[in-house]
Amino acid sequence: MTNRNMAIVGYITIIGWAIAYFSYRNGKEKSSFVRYHLNQSLGIVLLSVALSFISAILLSIVPSLATLLYLVSLIPFVFMLLGIITAANETQRPVPVIGKWVEGKFNL
Template identity: 65%
Template sequence: MTNRTMAIVAYITLIGWVISYVSYRNSDDKSPFVRYHLGQALGVMIFSILLSVAIGILAGIVPALATVLYIVSLVPLVFMLLGIITASNNAERPIPLIGKFVEGKFSL
């Protein structure tokens, strides 16, 4: 897999992230580009899980907000799409809102 492909696949579900991570670990060229996008994708996935838990709790407490919370739950999907677009353009830009926070937090 090329570095660009590994970076793009990292954003596509947890299985895609694992595939990219294993390919990155087995490659001779440890590209900082792929490492950057692996970290960003992992940050988006962790954010998605935390957001899902928070939305589940809030929807249980205030059922009237369920529709609004459903729309908010689409935010991680938008972040993943932005990450895929950034990776396909061979750029290392952080994901909006959470990208700077997770930058350099994971040792991959």
């Protein structure tokens, strides 16, 4: 699998991230490009989990916020698409909002 493909697959759900991570880890060449995008996609996954918990708690308290919370849950999906586009263009640009915060946080 090429570096570009590993970076793109890393954004596609947690299973795709695991496939890309193990391909990267078992590969002979450790690309900073792939590592960067694996960090960004892991940040998106963690954001998604956090938003799910927060949404579930808020939804149990205020059920009338269901539509708003549904729209908020689409934010990680949009970040994922932006990450895929960035990886497909073979650039290392951070994902909006959380990208700068995630850079260098995970030791992959």
